[in-house]
Amino acid sequence: MDYRSIAHILKSENIDMGGTQIRQALPTKKVERISPFLLLHHFGPFSVAPGGKAFEVAPHPHRGFEPVTFLYRGGLRHKDSRGNEGILAAGDVQWMTAGRGIIHSERASDTFRESGGIMEGVQLWVNLPKDKKRVPPRYQDIKADSIPEIIKEDGKVRIKVVAGSYADQQGPAQTHSPILALQLEVQSGVATSVDIPEDDNSMLYLLRGQLESVNGFVYEAGTLLHYKKDGASVMIKAREDAEILFLAGAPIDEPLAQWGPYVMNTQTEILEAMRDYQMGKMGFYVD
Numbered sequence: 001m002d003y004r005s006i007a008h009i010l011k012s013e014n015i016d017m018g019g020t021q022i023r024q025a026l027p028t029k030k031v032e033r034i035s036p037f038l039l040l041h042h043f044g045p046f047s048v049a050p051g052g053k054a055f056e057v058a059p060h061p062h063r064g065f066e067p068v069t070f071l072y073r074g075g076l077r078h079k080d081s082r083g084n085e086g087i088l089a090a091g092d093v094q095w096m097t098a099g100r101g102i103i104h105s106e107r108a109s110d111t112f113r114e115s116g117g118i119m120e121g122v123q124l125w126v127n128l129p130k131d132k133k134r135v136p137p138r139y140q141d142i143k144a145d146s147i148p149e150i151i152k153e154d155g156k157v158r159i160k161v162v163a164g165s166y167a168d169q170q171g172p173a174q175t176h177s178p179i180l181a182l183q184l185e186v187q188s189g190v191a192t193s194v195d196i197p198e199d200d201n202s203m204l205y206l207l208r209g210q211l212e213s214v215n216g217f218v219y220e221a222g223t224l225l226h227y228k229k230d231g232a233s234v235m236i237k238a239r240e241d242a243e244i245l246f247l248a249g250a251p252i253d254e255p256l257a258q259w260g261p262y263v264m265n266t267q268t269e270i271l272e273a274m275r276d277y278q279m280g281k282m283g284f285y286v287d
Contacts, residue, residue, distance in 0.1 A: 003193070004202065004231035006213070010224040012042060020055060021046075025205055025224040034201050034226055035251040036127040036177055038065060038263060042207065042222070044120030045073060054108030055119050059285040062098035063273045064133040064263040066126040066176070069094040070162070070183065070245060072207070074119035075112030080104035081283030084139045087111075091144030093162055095173045099128070099135040101273065101282035122205065122245055124181075130254050130265050132176040146172050147183075156187040164248075166194075177250055184236070184244040191237040194246055202227045202234060202248040209242030 008031050012023035023042040027033060048054045055076070069076065069088065076088040078096075081103035088094055088109075096104070108119065128135075142162070148169040150159040159166070163173035164180035171181065178197070186192060188209075196202050204225045211219040218239055219225065227234055236244065255265045262273040276282060 002231040003214075003233055003235045004196070004227040004229070006225055007228045008226040009219070010226060012222040012224065017041075017043075017057075023222050025222070026203075031226060033127075033256075034203050035253070036179070036249045037124060037201075037203065037247060038127055038258070039123070039125035040205055040224065041123045042121075042205070043123070045118050046120075047118055048074075048108070048112070048116045050114060050116035052116060054113050056107040057105060059103050059105040060261055061101060061103045061273075061277045061282050062261045063101040063276075063282070064098065064269075065128050066095065066097050068096070068124040068126060068173075068181075069106070069121055070124070071121040072243075074117060074121070075109035076121070077107055077109045078104060078139070078141075079285075080137070080139065081285045082137055082139075086139065086141040088141075089144070091147075093140075093142040093147070093173065095140040095142060095163075095175075097128070097135060097138040097140075097176070099133070099137045101276060102137040103277075103282050103285045105285065120207075122207070124245075124247070125263070126175070126179065126249070127252050127256070127263060128176055129252050133264060135176070140173060142172050153190050153192050156190040157192045158185045159183070177252060179250075180246075180248040182246040184242075184246055186236060186238040186242045186244065188238055188241050191235060193233045193235050195233045196227075196248045197250070198232065199229070199250065200248040201229070201251050202246075204234065204236070204247075205245045207243040207245065210239040211242055211244075212237045212239040
């Protein structure tokens with residue numbers, strides 16, 4: 001088997017976001033982006049007492065990309081300026097297309113606030129091609145029971161296919177460019193492989209556990225592995241029970257301009273996005 005080798009080993013950094021401590025695995029000082037993926041934030045796991053302070057991100061705008069939330073534990077409420085509102089439970093995925101512009105908030109659901117518990121998730125930013133940056137905003141509320149699951153290695157590996165096609169299973173997420181998004185659970189001591197389209201960029205984020213390289217190097221939780229395009233698949237070997245988010249996608253080889261929550265192709269388009277937000281052209285958020 002022709003396995004891909006590792007281009008970068010990226011250690012996530014702890015940052016403060018609105019009073020919440022999160023791990024930022026992308027971008028880093030070493031690697032700014034892995035096209036089409038722009039950002040990867042891992043929030044939690046943190047414990048919330050019943051009625052206590054929970055996860056909350058105030059209303060804010062986006063344009064030109066797709067913010068995706070993989071909720072592993074807890075409960076979140078999403079609401080936006082187009083009147084969409086949804087509740088995410090553990091295992092659900094929120095795949096939102098900001099497109100020409102939207103304002104949204106993310107906060108703990110009322111049920112989670114009342115009961116308390118553990119909150120944990122990953123937010124991923126996916127770039128949009130130039131001809132898709134002004135598509136109408138879209139919100140995909142993907143429930144856990146709609147995500148196909150593949151069992152491998154005598155039941156010791158479980159793979160959920162969120163986006164793209166893998167092992168004859170099609171993920172429910174609709175994407176604007178070719179993307180493979182897999183959630184894996186691999187038991188300690190077990191090795192498995194993931195096939196990747198030849199021209200796709202690929203990366204792996206380890207939420208928990210440990211992985212081991214072919215030469216015995218150990219990767220700890222909070223590590224992002226970025227792979228070279230020198231093979232047809234990636235080998236994954238768990239040293240401890242591991243929970244993994246695996247991502248691959250066709251690179252978008254176009255100019256990119258980014259400022260905060262806007263991802264466009266030119267600085268002029270960034271200024272236009274700022275103006276449109278201030279003029280209310282991205283809608284009005286009402287809680």
